[in-house]
Amino acid sequence: MKALAEAAVDAALGAGASYADARAVTLRRQHVVTKNLQVDDLSDSESEGIGVRVLVDGAWGFAGEGRLDEAAAREAALRATAFAKAAPGRHETSLAPIDPQSGDYRTPLERDPFDVPLSEKVDLCLRAEEGMRLPEVKVTLAMVRAQREHKFLVSSDGAAIEQDLFECGGGIDAYASAGEISQIRSYPSQHAGVSAQGGWEYVEGLNLDTEAPRVGEQAVALLSADECPSGRTTIVLSPEQAIMQVHESVGHPTELDRVYGTEAAYAGTSFLSPDDLGNLRYGSPKMNIVSDATTPLGLGTFAFDDEGVPAQREAIVKEGVLRGFLTSRETAARIGAGAGGSMRADGWSRMPLVRMTNLHLEPGEGSFEELLADVDDGLYLETNKSWSIDDKRLNFQFGTQIAWEIKKGKLGRMLRDATYTGVTPVFWGSLDGVAGADEWQLFGLTNCGKGQPGQEAHVSHGAAPARFRDVQVGVSG
């Protein structure tokens, strides 16, 4: 595979490219899904190919060929170069300098998820489903997944990198319905459960089967719960809801390609401008966000990104002030800061884009109970259900699967159909407490969409329960 990537780079340079990189990738994915105690999906997919990116007179070209042979490598290089030569517009691309990088990396793991017998995976899912079965639960679903991505990156700037990344994960859902009301409860998170880079021991540690009875019971209890009231109040977000807030209202707006407008037609831009770096007050002094491509178990963990830039940990927001952007070599050169390190591609057939790696809300102090203790009247919101945010990442509205009243520092009655809405810097400005490191949890998501053609990035976020004051809740149609 390395030789193919080298051949592609040579072909591109020979055809007139001033810069070229090539990723030769093999990808294997396995899904086991059971629904209502039947095996709903038992699938094993593989894909291999080479993606070649070139610069010709400052214009990008990219082509992917779904074969791993020398002819495909050369063909991809020539097609990418032909496109770049024909590309309209004023092209002034430059790349932040980088020392030639070589190395290899393999995800640390104890148990290769592809060595785990399918029967064991099916049994785990069915066991978890059994635990959720109640008369009002109309649908139970359990899912486990595994992925291995093995890739070689070669670039004309001297990169020669091999990485072998393993992921696995799982989750369970219970859908309950009665009359006109239907409710869902999930664990550990909505959106196809959670995943991590690591071995099958991660899935075993999720304890899907032992958590299942609570999930089923809460789905049923939601059917008779009162609807979330409307008004302004204090909210405490659970870690898996807080990470959605981090993802949507900090992660995406700090992608520097969005700041420069290259995502404008689809996912949108950002309320931030390059000049905001080091100046903009993003939130309260309690707000500390780091981007960390070295986080153990993180889905955005690697030794090198897909441009060959070494993994980094850096502050994005420190004590409420914007301190960093997520960058590529191109955007880093444009802003004159950083060296990239956030370029990631969805397989061999997509061009790398600026993506989140692992982006965390840093822990504060104290326990969850201590965070609640300072709330006289408010809401505790758990597990994302709906999410929407405007094209500059300012106005957002989230719904959660379940909520509880907080009265005089204690959790009270359960509520259904909770929503809250706000404007990003105002909302983060109202952050007045984050629980400590003992409460901090990591969640890996596999459905972060961006780009045209679309790409799904796998990213992780960590957070502890977080408290926000004076938030609008209970938005209804």
Add this chain to the structure above:
Amino acid sequence: MSRALDLAEEALRAAEGDEAEVLVHAERSGVARFAGSVVHQPTLIDNAVIRLRIVRDGRIGWASTNRVDGLADLARRAGEGADQARADPDFPGLAPPAEYPDVAAFDDETASLGPEDQARLAGVAIDAAGDFELYGYFTSGVTEIALASSTGLVADQALTDANALCLAAVDGASGWAEQTHWRLAEVDPAAAAREASAKAARTRGAGKIEPGHYAAVLEPYAVAELLRWFSYDSLGAQGFLEERSYFCGRIGERVFDEKVSIADDALDETNMPKPFDFEGTPKQRVELVEDGVARDVVWDRGMAAKAGNGRVSTGHASPDAWRFYGPLPTAFSMAGGNAGSLDELAELVGDGIYVTRLHYLSVIDPRGGVLTGMTRDGTFRIRDGKVAEPLVNLRFTVPMADVLGEVRGLTSEPLLMNMNELYDDRFPHAARVPALATSRFHITGTGSGPGI
């Protein structure tokens, strides 16, 4: 015989001895994506995915590959899956051979476009944007879908598609337009860019409005997005059987204004036509809403078997990437009305808002059919029956029963809207919908202004 069907039959031979179905999904495509009037993210793809489904005593295993030299391994992996699955008592068996309708969906000119052409046509759009920077893409491609099965089923189709998507924008102003078709001759990138620029020019100085219920004109771009998001839970058989659909308990009842009729019709050659679905079942036109009355949802073989009562597939099995969501409409056809123009719709609204396009929708309450999202790239106030001053992007939170519950009018000529976001393997699909004027569109907040 096509390359895709060749591959499908070769893979089927590799699975000899089993009850098996092979789907080949191949694409050769180019996307010339631009921003700030510069092509910055081009993507050329050449690939063929071979998916094998093996059935052993009602137990089903799936595997896929793009390695043409890996077909024996593909059969082994799918077989291992089947061996470890549980027998599905509702499995209806693989689709039998069928006669397929003859629908035109392939255009030689569109298929002949190469990287230089795609770059050139992106340039045509960019050059037409006038004073605005242009963001978006021009794309074209050939998609081949072939099925071969141990039941004797053989199906094969080649589709072309071309799409010019244009956001004209500068700081504080933006407008949107797009054109899509399976024939390049029907797509005018320059016209899309000019429409987007004309819209953008009217959005400078956008103001806010108070949240509340407004009458509204929704352009076809917005109507198509609302239908797409409503369909995920409400218009497919999986959501219906799992009691998440707004149509649960409402089939045969009046759910929307009598001016509203919505079908799914992949046989319509003014849409993105297709003769069969991803199980090889012939496509059918399905009346979803007729004169405001809920009539049906769309079905695949598995969901039809689960439902029983003689229910059969309507030809709506989804591509692999969406299988989790069950059958879904992919060719909306919404009937037009009597309005000759968007201006006539504004007259019907009198006092309200005008919405070009929507952004980042989400389902708040599937059973209630409640959606939220933002407007963008052309939101205006309507005063005295005229489109008036521009507005910032607005957050809406709307039950679809409200939006379509009192429709004052629809434009007479539905337009074709691209619905393919180009994730996963290329699957051209679209919605043919009119603009409409509604009496109720609930605005629940304000967001950023137009522009980049």
